[in-house]
Amino acid sequence: MKKILKKISRLDPVVGIKQKRVDEEALILAEIRREKAKMESELYAWQERYLSGVGRLNKERESAGRSMLSALEAAVDHARETLFKLFQKLKEVDGIEQSQMMHLSIVQRELSAVERLQEGHRIKFRKDLSRQEQKGLDEVSLRRFLQSRENQ
Numbered sequence: 001m002k003k004i005l006k007k008i009s010r011l012d013p014v015v016g017i018k019q020k021r022v023d024e025e026a027l028i029l030a031e032i033r034r035e036k037a038k039m040e041s042e043l044y045a046w047q048e049r050y051l052s053g054v055g056r057l058n059k060e061r062e063s064a065g066r067s068m069l070s071a072l073e074a075a076v077d078h079a080r081e082t083l084f085k086l087f088q089k090l091k092e093v094d095g096i097e098q099s100q101m102m103h104l105s106i107v108q109r110e111l112s113a114v115e116r117l118q119e120g121h122r123i124k125f126r127k128d129l130s131r132q133e134q135k136g137l138d139e140v141s142l143r144r145f146l147q148s149r150e151n152q
Contacts (some may be wrong), residue, residue, distance in 0.1 A: 001132070004125045018111035025104040032100055036093045043086045050079040081101040 052077040060069050 001125065001128050004121055004128065008118060008121045008125065011114060011121070014114050015111070015118060017106070018114050020082070022107050022111050025107050028139070029097070029100045029104055032093065032097050036090070036097060039086060039090050039093060043090060045088060046079060046083045050076065050077065050083050102107050 053072065057069075057072040057076050060066060071120050
């Protein structure tokens with residue numbers, strides 16, 4: 001029984017380390033997701049700029065003056081390039097997020113395996129303890145029974 005208690009106590013620091021690692025990986029994932037959300041909002045803002053720029057450019061092309069045509073074309077090109085770069089970065093961040101989610105899943109499985117092992121030892125300890133208690137109760141009952149037989 002002491003061996004089982006020793007096994008349980010040896011696993012306590014391992015569980016703590018595994019839990020800390022899970023927490024760290026979850027924080028990394030949360031940071032990636034915050035960055036991704038920021039990038040998505042920036043992407044949508046540039047998308048709006050691009051679409052409004054295209055609308056203004058089309059109106060300018062239809063107008064008789066066309067004085068701002070080259071400036072609007074440059075602004076629309078810049079918005080399109082920025083939009084494309086942001087989209088590429090967002091795809092990269094998606095890949096990083098997927099990788100981090102898989103890594104977190106692996107770390108969580110490792111923690112779960114150690115916790116299951118520890119719980120198995122605890123169950124065995126409880127069973128051994130209840131067996132010993134029952135054995136003690138049986139011995140007491142047997143002594144009382146034998147004493148009562150001797151007294152008769």
